Amino acid sequence: MPRHKLIASESDVRIEVDEGKDNEFSLYYVEVEENSKGGKEKQATRDGKRRRERNGEVSRRRASEKRSTEMSNKRAEKKHEKHHKTTRKEGEKHRKKQRRNADEEEAEEESSKEKKNIKNERTKTLKLEDEKEKDVKKKRKKHVKNEEDDANPGKTKQKDCQDVALKEKKKKRKKPETTSESESNSDSESKDNQAVGVLGSLTPEELEKLKEAVDERKKLITTLKGKPWPMKKKLVILRESQEFVEKYEGALGKGKGRKLYAYKVMMMKKWMKFQRDLENFKTACIPWEMKIKEIESHFGSSVASYFIFLRWMYGINMILFGLTFGLVMVPEALMGKPYGSMSRKTVPREEEASAMNFAVLWDFGGYAKYSVLFYGYYNNQRAIGWLKFRMPLSYFLVGVGTVAYSYMVVIRTMARNANEEGGGDDTSFNFSWKTFTSWDYLIGNPETADNKFACITTSFKEAIVEEQESKKDDNIHLTRFLRVLANFLVLCCLAGSGYLIYFVVRRSQKFALEGLENYGWWERNEVNMVMSLLGMFCPMLFDVISTLENYHPRIALQWQLGRIFALFLGNLYTFIIALMDAIQLKRAEEEIVKKNMTIWQANLYNGTMPDNSTALPITVHPGDVPRGPCWETMVGQEFVRLIISDTMTTYITLLIGDFLRAVLVRFLNNCWCWDLEYGFPSYSEFDVSGNVLGLIFNQGMIWMGAFYAPCLPALNLLRLHVSMYLQCWAVMCCNVPQERVFKASGSSNFYMAMLLVILFLSTLPAIYTIVSIPPSFDCGPFSGKNRMLDVIQETLETDFPAWFGKVFSYASNPGLVLPFLLLLVLAIYYLQSTSKTYKRVNMELKKKLQTQNEENKKKNKLAALKTANELEQARKAGEQHSNSASDLGENTQNSEPPVSSTHTTTRPPASRGHTASGHLPGHPQQPQKNSHSNRR
């Protein structure tokens, strides 16, 4: 290791100095040592060597003088006054020591003054030097450093060879820090094992400084990897800093404090490592990451965004499933009354025969209907099992909780996305982003790279066309007419589809009243099939209609999305309205059943045991007990069927529309009269918008139906899981990348907004039914209550102390609730207006910055012009007079701006603003150039 050699040579120097011999020789020796170092280091040392050569004999002697003083100073401190006379350019630490010995208090008081003095003195001496030597500008800096180094013989040589590397760092560091550092370094020159002792003799102020220096170094170490420097330099700096920290960090504290300090440091390190590991672990835990990455590298980010959205949905459904499964289904299955104990938990007698048939189970009838999967199975017993689990309450709270959780998650995600988009000026860097950030460095496949090239080109062209189009407008009347026509057609479509669904639902109710057994498969599944078919074909129709409108692709896409959204929503709401009708019918039926029930009970009791009411009740098989129609289960069933048929249609379209088509195109292409691959059928594209909408509506149905069918989240989870694999496979094997690309990052909040709307719209009917329709009398956890909400009141009355109920009733008093709502509205209004103001201020600041920059630029141009003129004159004068101007003349030939005393201001504005902007810290050329121009 070269450093050891250096230290050894240093000790040689010391010995020689001690013996009072000539210093020149020893220094030469050191240089030889340096020359013999490894090739790698040569480059680093070259600069330092050159400098030393240029400095010549004078500086060398001075340095050695200093060193000699330093040494003797340590040895015999009494003599230091004499040395002080001979070496007036001593490092500041040395001075301080002298002062302290003379008068310690004074030194403390005037330490700041002292520093200034020293600086002045330094520059003075340097100026003297400047006169002696011509090429100075650069050297001045180096001299300052050189002196600092010289004040610290223990590290001099090492520093010399690191000088190049350190240059950058020192520039960055503030002046006071540099001095304190050199001070502490010179402290370190006293023997290592005595470090603590020396530290002990330090004043608190100095200790503080030392601590600061150590902290500074530590900070440097932690931020080192974020610096764009070459590894070699980073390594050198790291090693130096670590040595420094190691030396002083332990010494700073004393006794117990020291141990504690070390312990703290160690714990900090462990904690950092733990955090890093945790981060790694977290990223390793994200499911399907590799699959999505693969798709991303083939199809770009927009297709991947769909899968990321799917994964996100999967996560949400996982939580919903956890809630319903853990808090509703499992407790009821484990602790509730078993199957067959009550009428609501038993298949009725007349259905028993067909209850296990596959067709019935597939429709979620039979045994599936009388299980934990549906609302009707749950008992209204207040507390079940040994845990006294409040089943009805839990059911209600889970229903509310799933919705609340979904709202929270969606809104939080939206807010985060909005934050990432950076304050709304989304389009302000459209072209720059396309240029600077469009290449995906992960692409490792040549074919994908070709695709990416084509994709980037089209996006450029599209953007240019868009830019041009925004400036021109053509025949406005025709387009306006066409657009109105298109919208009219779309409206017709929507109305037609709505009516069709309404008609079908009514018809199916008629079928249901007459008994489904008389009809075939189509009649039974008519509603779902019609809805799925409409969802499949209407978007195509819209696509055709939208060609009339002649919108820009992105706007057209948004219109398309909006229309499909309206279609789905209309369909869903027609479905719900029809369901409401069905609910009314069921409730009318229920009334009749209720009456019959009392008659039946009366008959039962009258017939067998007229008086003995205290005896055991007659055991009637629960299957035979007459029961109400239980509209809640009916609603749940409808939703489950809808989900199932929707899933099936999606998968079947996937298989036929994508897979079969791809297979046909691929294999028939050899024996067909035109090119199938590039001609008409071609391969299908992955329809991101349609798929996303499908996913969103599916989720909406889950939210709507989950209250009446706790199994829905589980079903949805299954569906999403299967879609993930199936769609990944389908995309990879039979789709081609889209031609029409739209930015994934911008659309994610668009998806979220739609999801939020759907969430709101789907909670509306659910809440309406919960709040305003009385529950069935003989099924479900709320049976026997007037409203489902009553479960809260009941819990408050029985499970909580009386005062709590009182407080609650006061709190729910309209007199309190209304002001609270008002307050909320006010807060929202206030926040919104402040955010608007911030946005405006932001824009204004931006404008200000721009105008200021323009002004500066003008100024700089003027200054540059002026200096250029001056220089021209100077050059002319120089050419006439002497050859000393050749230096300047050469300078103007360089592309660098003219150099004079105003050099820094004449540089292009690139160097303003950022510290890192003008000279790139790790840039191989830039610093050299700078130094080049500086030296001249």
Add this chain to the structure above:
Amino acid sequence: MRSGRDPCAFSRMDLFTRKKVQPTEPILIPHGELTFLTKQEILMAHKIFSELQDRENGPYSSRVSMEKIHTLPELKSNPFRKRICHVFSTSDMKDGSLSFEDFLDLLSAFSDSATLEIKSHYAFRIFDFDDDGTLDARDLEKLVNSLTGETDDTRLTGEEMRQLISNILEESDIDKDGTVNLSEFQHVISRSPDFVSSFKIVL
């Protein structure tokens, strides 16, 4: 506790004496402090690098030539591969050859956990084709040409190119000096939603 006496980090961290160490032996760099890579990643990188070294014909050297680096699948189809090598190379010859440290620098800058600042810094230097510290119109033209590929059918026409470059400068050249400098570049990049996720190379 004399902190940092971690054998992995310090025992053989001296890169200057690296030649004396067996070349097949992994060089352990204090990874936590100097790079954004984990220890495993560095070992992996070393394995790949020494494979490349072995394939180098001619006399053994600590550097791997640019051509060899470009055979890596991660860089093979990257239009900026030459620039990447030139930016990260510390070679005196300016031939774009990489030493192991340079290679680690590269991987660290392109790693998952590297900061936006360092990524944008290196991106700037990669895009700065003439190494003059600013992106001027010529740099941008070269950049766009690299992005659109070499074939004629994907290339932009002169008119489009002019339009595009003027648009880019209009957006990102805040001080209106006709070039994009580092701070302007970083300003633009920092608002881009997908730069950090796409400026990545994983071995």
